[in-house]
Amino acid sequence: MKRKQGSLAAKAEILEKEMEGMGRVQFVPSSTAKYVRISIKPGVGVQVTLPKRATMAQAEAFVQEKAAWIRKHLARQQQELQKKTLFSPYDTFQTRFHQLQLLPHTLPQLKSRLKEGVLQVWYPVQTGWEDQQVQEYIRTSVEQALRLEAKQYLPQQVAHLAQKFGFSYRNVTIKNAKTRWGSCSATNNINLSLHLMRLPQHLCDYVILHELAHTVEKNHGPRFWALLDRISGNARGLDNELKAYRLQIY
Structure with missing residues (x-):
């Protein structure tokens, strides 16, 4: 230079x-x-x-x-x-509702599309799918699919579990949070990370129940854990299982 x-x-x-x-x-x-x-x-x-x-x-x-x-x-x-996951055209990767499909093309730019349960990502054949910038683009596209899924699924699931266990809350907001799965405000607004869609169903429900429990018990004292254990069936065990998953890596 x-x-x-x-x-x-x-x-x-x-x-x-x-x-x-x-x-x-x-x-x-x-x-x-x-x-x-x-x-x-x-x-x-x-x-x-x-x-x-x-x-x-x-x-x-x-x-x-x-x-x-x-x-x-x-x-x-x-x-x-x-x-992190190395996204490859030779391996299967799927979100809860979409299958990832990597496709080479002769154009220099990257592009993606969601269609009928498939997340299609095109990458320049001269660059290759292994390139770090291609991998980051794929990861961003996956997050866009997760956001769409989360907005369609999570508010409904919060409403379902709240009705089932007798909780009330104000609003549900979906965020691309990378430091916590969820939170509950002092006014009972619930924030959930779109990455909940990466979790198994029982752990996704556990996080939702965790935040719903905070609408009643605002701290993590004995009464909170007793309530969460009663509605989840095994609060401490599920909490330990959740720790095996990391928001930043997939």
């Missing part, structure tokens, strides 16, 4: 440089950024956002200063990637 002098943010192009232990680093000029910012994205690697008047020398010095942090997070990200 040719070294550029002077302000980088005034130039439109993204600059790249191979840096030891960090791979290819992208330097992205920004007219709105107020300070240098480093991000590490799956399939992209290290990106450095540069404000106005930032020079390449300053940018590289900042990256070198943060080298230990960058290498640590790159290693952690690689470990996480190895745990």
Whole structure:
């Protein structure tokens, strides 16, 4: 890569440089950024956002200063990637209501479509399905299918279980939450992660019952667990089983 002098943010192009232990680093000029910012994205690697008047020398010095942090997070990200599903046209993957179908095509862009219980994803044949950016696109497409399924299924299931066990609540909101399966507000609004659709039915119902129990007992005290155990049949056992599933990885 040719070294550029002077302000980088005034130039439109993204600059790249191979840096030891960090791979290819992208330097992205920004007219709105107020300070240098480093991000590490799956399939992209290290990106450095540069404000106005930032020079390449300053940018590289900042990256070198943060080298230990960058290498640590790159290693952690690689470990996480190895745990994730590698979506392949030769293996079966399905959500609760959709079968994934990967299809090569000659166009350079990725695209997807939901049709009659099938999630179709087209990827450039010259890139290949193993490419990390292709994998991330597939994962995003899967999440879109999960969101559709969740909006159709989860509010109905909450209503069913609430009626069955005598609970009342206000609203159900579906979110792409990656830190918790669900929550219940002080005013009994229930938030559920769309990733509940990845769980077996009995664990999906357990999470819903957990949040419904919070409409009565707002903390995790003995009365809460007694109530949840009564309506779920085995609260502690189901809670331990749920811990085997991770929101961030599938």
